Amino acid sequence: MKIAVCTKAVPDTETRIAIAADKKNIDFAGVRFVTSPFDEFAVEEALKLKEKHGGETVVFSLGGAECTAVLQDSLARGIDSAVHINDPDFANLDTLSTAKVLAAAIKDGGYDIVLLGQQGVGGDNSQVPSMLAELLDWPQTTMVVKLEVEGNQFKAEREIEGAHEVVTGSLPAVFSAQKGLNEPRYPGIKGVMAAKRKTIEVKSAESLGLKGKVSTELCKAKLKEVLMPPERPQGRKLEGDIDTQVKELVNLLRTESHVL
Amino acid sequence: MSKGFLVFVESRGGQLRKASLEALSEAKRLAQSADVHAIIVGKDIKGLAAELAKFGPTSILIADNDLFANYSSEAYAKAVTEAVNKLGARFVLAANTSMAKDFIPRAAAKMDAACVTDVMSIKGGGDNLEVTKPMYSGKCYGVYELNSDVSFITLRPNVFALAENGGEAKSEDLSVNVEKVRAQVSEVHASEGNKVELSEATVVVAGGRGIKGPENWPVLQNLCDTLGAALGASRAVVDAGWIDHQHQVGQTGKTVSPQLYIACGISGAIQHLAGMSSSKVIVAINKDPEAPIFKHATYGIVGDVLEIVPKLAAEVKKAQG
Numbered sequence: 349m350k351i352a353v354c355t356k357a358v359p360d361t362e363t364r365i366a367i368a369a370d371k372k373n374i375d376f377a378g379v380r381f382v383t384s385p386f387d388e389f390a391v392e393e394a395l396k397l398k399e400k401h402g403g404e405t406v407v408f409s410l411g412g413a414e415c416t417a418v419l420q421d422s423l424a425r426g427i428d429s430a431v432h433i434n435d436p437d438f439a440n441l442d443t444l445s446t447a448k449v450l451a452a453a454i455k456d457g458g459y460d461i462v463l464l465g466q467q468g469v470g471g472d473n474s475q476v477p478s479m480l481a482e483l484l485d486w487p488q489t490t491m492v493v494k495l496e497v498e499g500n501q502f503k504a505e506r507e508i509e510g511a512h513e514v515v516t517g518s519l520p521a522v523f524s525a526q527k528g529l530n531e532p533r534y535p536g537i538k539g540v541m542a543a544k545r546k547t548i549e550v551k552s553a554e555s556l557g558l559k560g561k562v563s564t565e566l567c568k569a570k571l572k573e574v575l576m577p578p579e580r581p582q583g584r585k586l587e588g589d590i591d592t593q594v595k596e597l598v599n600l601l602r603t604e605s606h607v608l
Numbered sequence: 609m610s611k612g613f614l615v616f617v618e619s620r621g622g623q624l625r626k627a628s629l630e631a632l633s634e635a636k637r638l639a640q641s642a643d644v645h646a647i648i649v650g651k652d653i654k655g656l657a658a659e660l661a662k663f664g665p666t667s668i669l670i671a672d673n674d675l676f677a678n679y680s681s682e683a684y685a686k687a688v689t690e691a692v693n694k695l696g697a698r699f700v701l702a703a704n705t706s707m708a709k710d711f712i713p714r715a716a717a718k719m720d721a722a723c724v725t726d727v728m729s730i731k732g733g734g735d736n737l738e739v740t741k742p743m744y745s746g747k748c749y750g751v752y753e754l755n756s757d758v759s760f761i762t763l764r765p766n767v768f769a770l771a772e773n774g775g776e777a778k779s780e781d782l783s784v785n786v787e788k789v790r791a792q793v794s795e796v797h798a799s800e801g802n803k804v805e806l807s808e809a810t811v812v813v814a815g816g817r818g819i820k821g822p823e824n825w826p827v828l829q830n831l832c833d834t835l836g837a838a839l840g841a842s843r844a845v846v847d848a849g850w851i852d853h854q855h856q857v858g859q860t861g862k863t864v865s866p867q868l869y870i871a872c873g874i875s876g877a878i879q880h881l882a883g884m885s886s887s888k889v890i891v892a893i894n895k896d897p898e899a900p901i902f903k904h905a906t907y908g909i910v911g912d913v914l915e916i917v918p919k920l921a922a923e924v925k926k927a928q929g
């Protein structure tokens with residue numbers, strides 16, 4: 349079984365976000381990059397599938413120099429090899445262009461399964477997995493909390509509003525990982541040492557045959573401006589003994605905020 | 609003449625989803641003179657058209673077929689793209705539900721189209737819209753322009769106003785040519801827990817480590833029942849095994865935008881705020897006056913959550929008469 353995993357390098361979730369001078373992006377100065385949280389579940393699932401069914405695992409990341417540490421982290425957890433797609437043409441791509449690049453890198457690799465996170469930090473889009481499935485012309489299941497594979501059939505459970513859905517289908521297929529799918533392992537010292545001997549192959553727009561086909565300019569969804577969220581009006585702590593505060597709260601919820 | 613809107617309206621168990629009707633209401637607001645068509649997809653759903661017509665679509669396309677009885681991303685994406693081709697729509701709107709999140713990007717890729725998800729405000733009208741959505745878990749917002757012949761937009765539930773516009777929409781069957789479905793829902797298991805779906809609830813009561821232990825959920829559940837609220841939780845208590853992950857609010861849980869969010873014994877970590885900071889009114893109950901949650905709360909009460917919540921439930925009951 350051959351498994352691809354896509355991971356995105358993103359600012360650590362504790363990062364205080366500041367907006368860049370041109371207001372087109374956030375200011376990345378001094379930001380520490382990590383694997384996007386849901387992608388850790390995708391990596392773990394790839395490792396578990398390989399442990400059970402044998403085969404090979406390859407991790408892909410599209411982006412600049414920040415991807416190296418993220419790819420090394422996956423290699424240290426046990427992924428066999430890595431592909432870094434790095435090209436100035438591919439800076440700040442929208443979701444569809446990102447999916448086009450990943451599809452070009454994955455499509456002829458003989459993969460049975462592609463695993464992604466259900467949502468990447470940053471754009472918070474939840475789009476790339478479904479788009480990638482369409483571009484590869486494979487079936488998909490997103491937000492997966494349980495995955496079983498038997499021969500070329502799969503059974504995946506996904507979380508929906510107030511229920512779990514079981515999806516059955518055939519491989520090759522694309523899956524996106526939701527929290528609950530597994531418990532990601534941490535890379536051990538041995539893993540970190542082993543990762544140093546594994547290869548990170550670098551691909552460009554040229555080598556993927558995408559020169560002039562995918563680029564920042566050609567994106568269809570254009571990020572025009574990044575803004576800070578609207579300020580919340582200053583809140584207040586209520587006063588008096590607990591009974592008074594509770595009465596006052598219900599009163600305010602009714603007469604001031606009109607939510608009761 | 610503008611090319612108009614298509615709104616995907618989701619139904620479940622013979623009911624139209626409120627969040628989808630919010631999307632339809634917003635399309636009506638934006639369309640100006642352009643048409644707003646609605647599409648429903650499923651099996652034995654013709655009966656839903658009358659209710660749907662109240663929200664004023666120009667026409668209702670009904671894709672009613674055995675193939676749609678069980679959800680599949682491939683078949684639903686095909687139904688929506690065929691409707692777009694038939695109508696020549698400029699914008700496709702849908703509620704950002706787990707179904708739309710699954711197949712709308714697939715439909716967009718099929719049409720080589722722009723797609724922006726979880727949108728919280730839309731400006732403009734006619735053929736040009738500018739959409740704003742949270743990024744970095746709501747720590748900032750992005751404003752997008754859409755540069756394709758057709759563009760797909762999903763709207764965060766509970767954010768856009770519902771408006772019955774009335775009207776006499778005509779219904780029309782849409783026959784969809786689905787070549788292949790290689791993955792499909794085979795079973796659905798209702799989960800125990802919330803009767804009101806968390807991401808669509810107008811009131812959410814959420815508990816964190818400050819509730820002391822899972823034996824105290826009934827205290828919060830009682831307040832939920834009084835308010836018709838859904839029960840949420842912080843990750844700390846999900847990780848501790850006190851409650852199922854489906855209740856988790858935050859960056860690695862659900863995003864909620866209720867009218868009222870009551871945080872009980874939750875410190876207000878940045879990853880928790882990511883999931884609830886767009887709530888209209890936030891109430892914080894926490895015994896630590898320095899807890900970060902108070903910076904974001906509309907109203908705060910400093911004290912023991914297990915003492916305050918039952919009193920609050922009683923007071924609300926009294927107010928309800």
Ligand SMILES: Cc1cc2nc3c(=O)[nH]c(=O)nc-3n(C[C@H](O)[C@H](O)[C@H](O)COP(=O)(O)OP(=O)(O)OC[C@H]3O[C@@H](n4cnc5c(N)ncnc54)[C@H](O)[C@@H]3O)c2cc1C
Nearest residue numbers: 816817818842843844858859860861873875880895896913
């Ligand atoms: C990658 C990543 C993703 C994450 N995703 C999420 C997420 O999706 N959702 C999420 O919630 N967290 C998430 N977290 C975790 C987050 O950082 C916090 O650890 C978590 O939110 C804390 O939960 P808590 O507020 O219940 O617990 P604590 O931080 O322990 O706070 C408990 C609060 O209860 C108060 N308290 C104690 N006793 C009482 C009492 N008797 N009465 C009243 N108040 C009392 C305390 O003063 C304290 O403020 C994530 C973290 C990471 C690193």
Ligand SMILES: Nc1ncnc2c1ncn2[C@@H]1O[C@H](COP(=O)(O)O)[C@@H](O)[C@H]1O
Nearest residue numbers: 354355410464465467468473474475476
């Ligand atoms: N630049 C990227 N490189 C590799 N994988 C990515 C990239 N962007 C998104 N992905 C994958 O797609 C998932 C969903 O991203 P998104 O649609 O942006 O929310 C992520 O969790 C990753 O698994």
